[in-house]
Amino acid sequence: MIQPEVNFTYQLDHLRRAAAVKVMIFDVDGVLTDGSLTYGPDGEATKTFNVLDGLGIQLLQKSGVATAIISARQSPIVVRRAADLGIMHVHQGIHDKRIAFAKLLEATGVTAAQCGYIGDDVIDLPLLLQVGFAVTVPTGHPEVQYRAHYVTKAGGGRGAVREVCDMVMRAQGTYETALAPYFA
Template identity: 55%
Template sequence: MAVSALTATERASRVRLMIFDVDGVLTDGSLMFTANGDTMKSFNSMDGHGLKLLQRAGIETAIITGRRSGIVASRAEELKITHVHQGIEDKLTAFARLLKETGIPPEDCGYMGDDWPDLAVMLRCGFVAAPANAHPEVIARAHWVSEARGGHGAVREVCDALLRAQHRYEAMLAAACGAAHE
């Protein structure tokens, strides 16, 4: 008898560590430069709140990105993302280091990426997500694809999907509604 493949929801229900690329995922992928050569990036506040919700639910969050940026370090600190790997050419090595740091096996990890440099890690994670505007090769290998584009709520969508798959979404929403009325 053949073993059936896990659904995206079943895969999401196992995630204990969710890893994100930055450019094209947490941002829209645009790189803006000042006259002095400084890089600027724009982040979506709803994406940030989604990351905080994951952390509240006990899901660790991490960043593995090819570029190095003080802006990313500041945003990660603000969001209390403790596992931040920047300037990474070999994302697979950073992923192995992250697994060692956390003790979480790859099948309990999720990854959201948008382009070829993300594929090596994505193919080793139990749950793989992509923004709507990811490269077609990434979308073809993803278990779950957002309706939103990178930097425009895609991260929040995957955070909500993880919380729903782990049966935590409704309780967290109810708590937020109760807190709003106090």
């Protein structure tokens, strides 16, 4: 069997982009979760989050990269998860994500080029087209996949966020230090 050629230029490009990230921004549905919504008998929606993703976010924060959530949907579950992980910048219920993004840039003092964003649907395109490191998941809409700098191997809610966090830390040279306490 012939192995496909690896595009090293592409690999170097997304690693270069990941190295410049000062703020990593996450969509929720389809990224931090698998995109499923389960409604309980009282109409409340539940979401399932991945613990590997959670630790990845915490390690990324400890390595000096700020984190944020921008989601079009409003959910108290997201507020709870963000608080558990120490994510300080949470913007929900804003369908034009550019508004939340502008507020985030102002609050953090970074440029769009210094941000990474992982989203999965066309509502995420306005941010994906602005940030320095645009990421999506394998189930992301084709228009999103076409425009992303990187498509994760893991799915949304199944380790995609951890994959990106690890990639950013590796690109910035902080991965070994972040994991060192677990090898002591």
